[in-house]
Structures are given as C-alpha cells and as structure tokens.
Amino acid sequence: MLNTDQGSQFTSDAFIDVLKSNGIQISMDGKGRWVDNVMVERLWRSVKYEEVYLKAYSSVTDAKKQLSAYFEFYNLxxxxxxxxxxxxxxxxxxxxxxxxxxA
Incomplete structure (x- = not known):
C-alpha cells in the first residue's frame, strides 16, 4: 500500500497506472488534510531544508547517492x-x- 496526499503527481493517470500494474494498493489522505500524515510531512520538510535546498546535484545518479546518504544520517x-x-x-x-x- 502506498499512502500519499492528493498532489497532482500522485493523482496523475501515469502514476496511478504504474501502481495498479504493480499490484500496489492506493491510499490517499483527504484533500487539505496534511495532519493525516504529519510524521511523513515532517520527514519531507527535513529532507528539503537539510539536504535538497542546500545542494545542486550534478545528475539524477548524484541526487540518489546523496539522498541515500542523507536518509542513512537521518535514521542512524x-x-x-x-x-x-x-x-x-x-x-x-x-x-x-x-x-x-x-539476535
């Protein structure tokens, strides 16, 4: 199951088709209900302000590498x-x- 807000990227036909074709159940928060998923909203705020907005990634590969490092830092x-x-x-x-x- 994937839970998202109702942003245009998550409600697009292309995105929904990918989820459905992979057997992923779709769950969306109510419109304007950021509080429904407040912990994840806070995570993405941290990602943006502590990582993304501070960097100029040279490529998609670079972005993936640096975001992976950030999530390791964030969690560990x-x-x-x-x-x-x-x-x-x-x-x-x-x-x-x-x-x-x-164990």
Whole structure:
C-alpha cells in the first residue's frame, strides 16, 4: 500500500497506472488534510531544508547517492526531539521485545 496526499503527481493517470500494474494498493489522505500524515510531512520538510535546498546535484545518479546518504544520517545519526533525542533506529530497536534484541 502506498499512502500519499492528493498532489497532482500522485493523482496523475501515469502514476496511478504504474501502481495498479504493480499490484500496489492506493491510499490517499483527504484533500487539505496534511495532519493525516504529519510524521511523513515532517520527514519531507527535513529532507528539503537539510539536504535538497542546500545542494545542486550534478545528475539524477548524484541526487540518489546523496539522498541515500542523507536518509542513512537521518535514521542512524540524527537525534529527533520527538523521540526524546534518540535516532529513529535507536527508537525502533528500543521498542522491540527483549528476545528480538539479542539476535
């Protein structure tokens, strides 16, 4: 399942056809309902202001490489105030039952 807002890129016939042809269920937030997906909206704000707007990528390959590095930083090294200054990775593994942590 892919959940998006109702932006034109997500409601285009071409995009919807790709999802359908790959068996991906479509879910869209209500029009003007950014609060429905507030955590993802906050993620994309961080991506834009901490990475994309600060860079001039030389190619699509360069953009993919640098965005991959940013997401690694975001999940493994960047503390989040909403997670009591833990990284998303630390927070996730902290929530696992004890027997899963030992593996």
């Amino acid at each position: 090294k960047r503390p989040h105030s909403s997670l009591d200054k833990m990284t998303p990775n630390e927070f996730y593994y902290d929530q696992l039952p004890q027997q899963n942590k030992v």
